[in-house]
Amino acid sequence: xxxxxxxxxxxxxxxxxxxxxxxxxxxxxxxxxxxxxxxxxxxxxxxxxxxxxxxxxxxxxxxxxxxxxxxxxxxxxxxxxxxxxxxxxxxxxxxxxxxxxxxxxxxxxxxxxxxxxxxxxxxxxxxxxxxxxxxxxxxxxxxxxxxxxxxxxxxxxxxxxxxxxxxxxxxxxxxxxxxxxxxxxxxxxxxxxxxxxxxxxxxxxxxxxxxxxxxxxxxxxxxxxxxxxxxxxxxxxxxxxxxxxxxxxxxxxxxxxxxxxxxxxxxxxxxxxxxx
Amino acid sequence: xxxxxxxxxxxxxxxxxxxxxxxxxxxxxxxxxxxxxxxxxxxxxxxxxxxxxxxxxxxxxxxxxxxxxxxxxxxxxxxxxxxxxxxxxxxxxxxxxxxxxxxxxxxxxxxxxxxxxxxxxxxxxxxxxxxxxxxxxxxxxxxxxxxxxxxxxxxxxxxxxxxxxxxxxxxxxxxxxxxxxxxxxxxxxxxxxxxxxxxxxxxxxxxxxxxxxxxxxxxxxxxxxxxxxxxxxxxxxxxxxxxxxxxxxxxxxxxxxxxxxxxxxxxxxxxxxxxxxxxxxxxxxxxxxxxxxxxxxxxxxxxxxxxxxxxxxxxxxxxxxxxxxxx
Ligand SMILES: Nc1ncnc2c1ncn2[C@@H]1O[C@H](COP(=O)(O)OP(=O)(O)OP(=O)(O)O)[C@@H](O)[C@H]1O
Ligand SMILES: [Mg+2]
Numbered sequence: 001x002x003x004x005x006x007x008x009x010x011x012x013x014x015x016x017x018x019x020x021x022x023x024x025x026x027x028x029x030x031x032x033x034x035x036x037x038x039x040x041x042x043x044x045x046x047x048x049x050x051x052x053x054x055x056x057x058x059x060x061x062x063x064x065x066x067x068x069x070x071x072x073x074x075x076x077x078x079x080x081x082x083x084x085x086x087x088x089x090x091x092x093x094x095x096x097x098x099x100x101x102x103x104x105x106x107x108x109x110x111x112x113x114x115x116x117x118x119x120x121x122x123x124x125x126x127x128x129x130x131x132x133x134x135x136x137x138x139x140x141x142x143x144x145x146x147x148x149x150x151x152x153x154x155x156x157x158x159x160x161x162x163x164x165x166x167x168x169x170x171x172x173x174x175x176x177x178x179x180x181x182x183x184x185x186x187x188x189x190x191x192x193x194x195x196x197x198x199x200x201x202x203x204x205x206x207x208x209x210x211x212x213x214x215x216x217x218x219x220x221x222x223x224x225x226x227x228x229x230x231x232x233x234x235x236x237x238x239x240x241x242x243x244x245x246x247x248x249x250x251x252x253x254x255x256x257x258x259x260x261x262x263x264x265x266x267x268x269x270x271x272x273x274x275x276x
Numbered sequence: 277x278x279x280x281x282x283x284x285x286x287x288x289x290x291x292x293x294x295x296x297x298x299x300x301x302x303x304x305x306x307x308x309x310x311x312x313x314x315x316x317x318x319x320x321x322x323x324x325x326x327x328x329x330x331x332x333x334x335x336x337x338x339x340x341x342x343x344x345x346x347x348x349x350x351x352x353x354x355x356x357x358x359x360x361x362x363x364x365x366x367x368x369x370x371x372x373x374x375x376x377x378x379x380x381x382x383x384x385x386x387x388x389x390x391x392x393x394x395x396x397x398x399x400x401x402x403x404x405x406x407x408x409x410x411x412x413x414x415x416x417x418x419x420x421x422x423x424x425x426x427x428x429x430x431x432x433x434x435x436x437x438x439x440x441x442x443x444x445x446x447x448x449x450x451x452x453x454x455x456x457x458x459x460x461x462x463x464x465x466x467x468x469x470x471x472x473x474x475x476x477x478x479x480x481x482x483x484x485x486x487x488x489x490x491x492x493x494x495x496x497x498x499x500x501x502x503x504x505x506x507x508x509x510x511x512x513x514x515x516x517x518x519x520x521x522x523x524x525x526x527x528x529x530x531x532x533x534x535x536x537x538x539x540x541x542x543x544x545x546x547x548x549x550x551x552x553x554x555x556x557x558x559x560x561x562x563x564x565x566x567x568x569x570x571x572x573x574x575x576x577x578x579x580x581x582x583x584x585x586x587x588x589x590x591x592x593x594x595x596x597x598x599x600x601x602x603x
Binding site for chain 2: 001003004007008011012013090091092093094095096097098099100101102271273274275
């Protein structure tokens with residue numbers, strides 16, 4: 001069942017369109033930067049963007065920073081919202097259940113497909129932007145220090161290329177995990193309504209609310225519980241030494257969101273009348 | 277095959293199905309009739325474990341539903357309220373995907389063959405690879421039927437399977453269902469096409485406003501009425517001769533109270549009266565259904581208009597008489 005759900009996702013034109021959009025944005029930005037060589041001043045614009053002009057290997061980090069706030073969560077919310085409600089909309093939900101596929105199994109398979117999509121998205125963004133970065137900005141820093149190719153990390157110490165790649169992989173996975181909370185909310189809403197669009201919008205509404213509250217000092221009391229609170233913690237992978245505190249909290253928080261909303265989705269779906 | 281006891285389903289304040297005791301035996305071709313909104317689809321969904329009953333019990337193939345749905349459904353084929361398919365995939369890919377989703381009778385090796393056979397049975401054997409969104413309504417309906425037949429079910433539950441098919445298509449499906457039934461498949465069919473049910477089914481159930489108001493063998497339902505329909509150019513003389521046994525006259529068409537058409541014919545001919553047509557009258561399914569059911573539950577007339585609409589139907593007068601005879 002998990003296999004067929006993954007196959008189903010891969011055979012959807014929509015999956016590929018959203019991946020193309022996700023990879024296209026960093027490509028577009030790279031094109032402008034490559035042509036004009038005008039870097040945003042350090043500390044402004046997406047993180048890392050000022051650093052990449054001198055070294056392309058860091059471009060995936062900049063690309064993740066670009067897609068993280070909007071593109072990625074929107075595509076995850078759309079896929080998650082579509083998972084059950086989309087089946088209901090096409091009339092296939094009842095035929096899947098009659099096949100029979102147990103309701104719990106179906107939900108687990110949908111979650112697996114969602115995780116598959118998130119992984120595919122972050123890997124695609126990372127790999128494509130790595131290639132773009134090398135091609136446009138080159139792998140060697142203009143002012144290379146002799147002996148090793150060094151990249152300046154946020155804290156100012158040097159990192160070798162393998163270290164950069166390892167940290168990029170970690171950051172990529174962390175960004176992927178950060179999306180699972182939104183995905184789980186969308187999946188839950190998808191079992192509540194038969195409208196895929198409604199479920200996706202609901203998840204996005206939760207997301208926007210969370211982002212606004214995160215930036216609101218008056219809401220400091222609830223900050224630690226907001227799903228987007230630790231989204232930017234992946235930057236800590238590029239500090240020397242790595243700052244684990246926020247990363248750990250971020251992972252734990254996403255795990256809690258997934259557990260809670262998956263349980264709610266299951267409780268709702270397993271007892272619901274299928275009347276579409 | 278199917279047995280329910282006191283089955284009831286409420287949607288909020290609406291009682292969609294009320295206290296239904298349905299019994300479908302193995303090998304039956306059971307036709308479920310009833311006006312729009314009488315609860316047929318809701319009943320079928322409950323039998324399949326899609327909708328949970330408010331109260332009452334369901335047994336399908338001797339197993340309680342919804343507790344043991346997982347054991348029953350692999351042996352059941354169903355189509356509920358129209359087919360479902362992924363529009364961007366071909367019909368073949370849709371069936372293969374559906375087949376792969378569930379527990380297998382057989383493996384991937386046999387999948388291609390099973391899908392091919394199911395498509396063949398419903399007349400889509402030679403269908404090309406165009407996506408389902410480019411299918412006509414009839415093709416989609418056939419694809420839905422193919423999905424129901426994919427695993428050689430012992431019980432086939434079909435909710436309006438011929439919706440949108442042309443007359444030839446309806447005929448083909450009827451022949452297909454009859455052939456499947458002869459091979460041992462039990463069939464439960466919901467339909468508004470009385471002719472289709474009349475031709476196909478051996479047993480009928482009639483639902484009205486959530487209640488199962490009739491459950492009988494087709495031969496009982498279509499019993500003789502004890503009248504003979506007669507067409508004769510000498511109508512006036514026949515009326516005079518039969519003296520009071522003619523219940524109704526419409527031009528040269530007469531309705532005569534008589535147990536035996538042959539005897540009546542012999543008597544008329546002996547008196548030199550010409551007979552163009554003669555046959556014993558049978559109740560039609562239409563009369564029976566109309567007599568047992570009220571206006572459709574999803575008609576929402578204004579209070580005054582409802583009475584007019586009902587008084588206006590000529591069929592009701594005849595139908596009420598039929599109801600008296602049936603019960
Ligand atoms: N999901 C639902 N929520 C609320 N009421 C419902 C729901 N589904 C059906 N009903 C109500 O239950 C009743 C029975 O509906 P059902 O669909 O079973 O009728 P039906 O006999 O299949 O009608 P038709 O011949 O038009 O298909 C109707 O009054 C309908 O309004
Ligand atoms: Mg119906």
